[in-house]
Amino acid sequence: MNGLSWAAFTAGLGWAALAAFAVMLTTFAVALRKGVHRVVDVAWGLAFTAVAVVSFAASAGHGDPVRRTVVTALTAVWGLRLAVHIARRGRGHGEDPRYDELLSRARGSRNLYALRTVYLLQGALVWLVSLPVQAAQYLPGPVGPAVWAGAGLWLFGLAFEAVGDAQLARFKADPANQGRIMDQGLWSWTRHPNYFGDFCVWWGLYLIACDGPAGAAVSALSPLVMSALLVFGSGKRLLERRMSGRPGWAEYAARTSGFVPLPPRRGH
Numbered sequence: 516m517n518g519l520s521w522a523a524f525t526a527g528l529g530w531a532a533l534a535a536f537a538v539m540l541t542t543f544a545v546a547l548r549k550g551v552h553r554v555v556d557v558a559w560g561l562a563f564t565a566v567a568v569v570s571f572a573a574s575a576g577h578g579d580p581v582r583r584t585v586v587t588a589l590t591a592v593w594g595l596r597l598a599v600h601i602a603r604r605g606r607g608h609g610e611d612p613r614y615d616e617l618l619s620r621a622r623g624s625r626n627l628y629a630l631r632t633v634y635l636l637q638g639a640l641v642w643l644v645s646l647p648v649q650a651a652q653y654l655p656g657p658v659g660p661a662v663w664a665g666a667g668l669w670l671f672g673l674a675f676e677a678v679g680d681a682q683l684a685r686f687k688a689d690p691a692n693q694g695r696i697m698d699q700g701l702w703s704w705t706r707h708p709n710y711f712g713d714f715c716v717w718w719g720l721y722l723i724a725c726d727g728p729a730g731a732a733v734s735a736l737s738p739l740v741m742s743a744l745l746v747f748g749s750g751k752r753l754l755e756r757r758m759s760g761r762p763g764w765a766e767y768a769a770r771t772s773g774f775v776p777l778p779p780r781r782g783h
Contacts, residue, residue, distance in 0.1 A: 538562040
């Protein structure tokens with residue numbers, strides 16, 4: 516369990532990179548045709564799924580089949596659910612304000628600027644963040660308790676994220692809630708159930724890579740990068756900056772935990 520097929524793993528890193536960038540470049544072509552770059556959000560989950568499937572194929576004959584199957588299936592389920600959810604949420608809408616703001620900084624071609632700062636950057640992040648998924652494919656058996664602990668944390672995170680998304684979608688579908696801040700269900704315990712769910716998913720996948728010391732070592736940076744993106748990058752920080760001027764936001768933020776779920780604060 517302590518070993519890692521280093522030659523095969525190194526070759527697999529290249530295949531994973533090709534998979535991630537292939538999805539992003541294909542999505543860039545779709546965005547040019549549609550005239551909106553928000554489609555890249557759908558590609559985020561699809562790219563992780565592609566990396567997991569390609570890594571599974573590349574690692575045949577090297578890693579433990581059970582661990583390979585588990586980590587591939589968990590990544591694909593998370594990635595496909597996220598892609599479908601984002602695609603449904605964005606149907607019929609124009610460009611995302613985040614990308615309008617970003618592309619307003621372009622000094623030359625907006626599309627080439629988007630290619631560099633959005634698609635290629637996200638492709639690189641997918642490759643980096645997915646290192647636990649890649650490394651776990653090459654660990655020899657037998658499967659240890661870290662795999663099942665990681666799968667349990669992944670399941671909790673996926674359920675938390677999916678329930679939060681469903682609650683928000685139902686809230687927005689009610690015309691009576693137009694202009695109101697969602698503060699019900701999981702959203703009364705944390706301002707970002709979806710991001711907290713993602714956080715748990717990726718720490719769970721990292722635990723699966725921790726089934727061997729080599730897997731834990733080569734992918735230790737990945738969950739930290741994902742956590743930073745969710746809390747300080749394009750997740751919580753950026754969304755709250757956009758929400759800060761909405762009526763009721765200050766009161767909601769005062770009584771609701773910013774990330775880790777906690778009981779609502781009284782007196783706010």
